[in-house]
Amino acid sequence: MVFENPVIKEILEKYRRIWAIYHASSVLGWDMEVNMPSEGIGERSVAQGELSMLSQKFLLEPEFVELVNKADGIEGLNEYESGVVRVLKREIKIQSSFPPEFVKELSETRSRATAVWKEAREKDDYDKFAPWLDKIMDLAKRAADYLGYDKYPYDALLDLFEEGLTTEDVERMFEKIEKDVKPLLDRILEEGEVPKEHPLEKVKYEREKMEKVNIRILELFGYPLGKRARLDVSPHPFTTEFGLKDVRITTRYEGFDFRRTILSTVHEFGHALYELQQDERFMFSPILGGVSLGVHESQSRFWENIIGRSKEFAELIYPVIKENVPEVAKYTPEDLYWYFNIVRPDFIRVEADMVTYNFHILLRFKLEKIMVNEGIKAKELPELWNEEMEKLLGIRPKNYGEGILQDIHWAHGTIGYFPTYSIGTLLSAQIGEYMKRDIPDFQEKVRNAEFSPIKEWLREKVHKYGSIYPPKELLRRSFGEEVEPEYFVRYLKSKYL
Ligand code: MG
Numbered sequence: 001m002v003f004e005n006p007v008i009k010e011i012l013e014k015y016r017r018i019w020a021i022y023h024a025s026s027v028l029g030w031d032m033e034v035n036m037p038s039e040g041i042g043e044r045s046v047a048q049g050e051l052s053m054l055s056q057k058f059l060l061e062p063e064f065v066e067l068v069n070k071a072d073g074i075e076g077l078n079e080y081e082s083g084v085v086r087v088l089k090r091e092i093k094i095q096s097s098f099p100p101e102f103v104k105e106l107s108e109t110r111s112r113a114t115a116v117w118k119e120a121r122e123k124d125d126y127d128k129f130a131p132w133l134d135k136i137m138d139l140a141k142r143a144a145d146y147l148g149y150d151k152y153p154y155d156a157l158l159d160l161f162e163e164g165l166t167t168e169d170v171e172r173m174f175e176k177i178e179k180d181v182k183p184l185l186d187r188i189l190e191e192g193e194v195p196k197e198h199p200l201e202k203v204k205y206e207r208e209k210m211e212k213v214n215i216r217i218l219e220l221f222g223y224p225l226g227k228r229a230r231l232d233v234s235p236h237p238f239t240t241e242f243g244l245k246d247v248r249i250t251t252r253y254e255g256f257d258f259r260r261t262i263l264s265t266v267h268e269f270g271h272a273l274y275e276l277q278q279d280e281r282f283m284f285s286p287i288l289g290g291v292s293l294g295v296h297e298s299q300s301r302f303w304e305n306i307i308g309r310s311k312e313f314a315e316l317i318y319p320v321i322k323e324n325v326p327e328v329a330k331y332t333p334e335d336l337y338w339y340f341n342i343v344r345p346d347f348i349r350v351e352a353d354m355v356t357y358n359f360h361i362l363l364r365f366k367l368e369k370i371m372v373n374e375g376i377k378a379k380e381l382p383e384l385w386n387e388e389m390e391k392l393l394g395i396r397p398k399n400y401g402e403g404i405l406q407d408i409h410w411a412h413g414t415i416g417y418f419p420t421y422s423i424g425t426l427l428s429a430q431i432g433e434y435m436k437r438d439i440p441d442f443q444e445k446v447r448n449a450e451f452s453p454i455k456e457w458l459r460e461k462v463h464k465y466g467s468i469y470p471p472k473e474l475l476r477r478s479f480g481e482e483v484e485p486e487y488f489v490r491y492l493k494s495k496y497l
Helices: 006-034 038-060 062-072 079-097 100-123 126-147 153-161 167-191 207-221 259-276 293-307 311-324 326-330 333-340 354-374 378-393 419-438 442-447 452-461 471-479 485-496
Strands: 229-233 239-243 246-251
Touching: 006 038, 006 062, 006 079, 006 239, 006 246, 038 062, 038 079, 062 079, 079 126, 100 126, 126 153, 126 354, 126 378, 153 167, 153 354, 153 419, 167 354, 167 378, 167 419, 167 485, 207 229, 207 259, 207 311, 229 259, 239 259, 246 259, 259 293, 259 333, 259 452, 293 419, 293 452, 293 471, 311 326, 311 333, 311 442, 354 378, 354 419, 354 485, 419 452, 419 471, 419 485, 442 452
Parallel strands: 229 246
Antiparallel strands: 239 246
């Protein structure tokens, strides 16, 4: 047994009702995206709000908090038990940091700001949204004060999404990206050998046919469809887990440019696999599940980029695509590969390729940082956004929708979240390189759809630890180092030069 200490056992018994609320709330969240009729949103939000207050109440019950504190003082807990204490202490600290009036103000401001953002984006009227962005930033700074920080208020916000991440970590990461990937991008564009666009982008497909392709790919990966997992459709693809044995991904079908649905399915599979390969003994405990957003994204990006965008994968799935999208017969697997690996500076982050993607995040990071740490006001941002875009990608947005109004995140009050996307992307290349050292015939394995050793490796190095260790410690233990952008730079160079 992994949990033997009587205090830990008592904690886990009490934790079960909190787990049950999270479970229910995940089901409601999944249903909201996949099935709910649009006007159900009002009642659903109330239900979700009530559930989250209930789980907070259970978590912060003095008796429960005392038990966790008591466990924290016990010597000789095993690593699983210490993991339980670590995760719960962190959750209790975060949930008890904010006074109820603040939580209420934040949630009201979020809803209003999101509504205003939608309207502002439709009308391309940034001035409407700017005062709300200032309010959101003000609330973010107050949140940072409640949470506490050593150096910068932004550190407290980063830590909420990626435990232990600091402004300086992110600066160091992006310095390297700017220094090495920017010249690489310039060179790719100058030499013009990597396609900037591809005729396959315009090819139309039938939804039912593409569903077959996605299901075939998931079968090749060994995704336990119907047993422990599902594939559904939603406007914004995502992964959710209700528990170890019920993990669900979604995709979307736009009817053209099929790499989008394929790569997004492969991406979400990576998230799902992390949850499916957890240690069964952690069921119902707070250490079940991926440790952080960045590490989670490294798993999805690994499948999307390292596997999904490889030559061998293009060869592997070429026949099934050809069977379902007849026009593909005009092209070769090599064409398919380049179609998956186009490089084209563009305005929209979610459509960005691997080379330009991190610049979109860098831009957002720079703006968030100066707003939170230096108090720059929202009215100054569009100009800064456009200048930075021009400097990094050589293009200048013609309207706010192509620029500062494109993401919903700020309206939602999610400040400090974007860097986790880059962490995931960088880490996926790092993991790819470590894996290829251990599995020298990695490419052959992908070509032959032998994914078991790859999945097993991920389980051993990352998945089986659940949330026992904080992300940085997990990486040090499994790989001997933390996030190192060098691997990603090497990966891009070997792919594109
Ligand atoms: Mg993801």
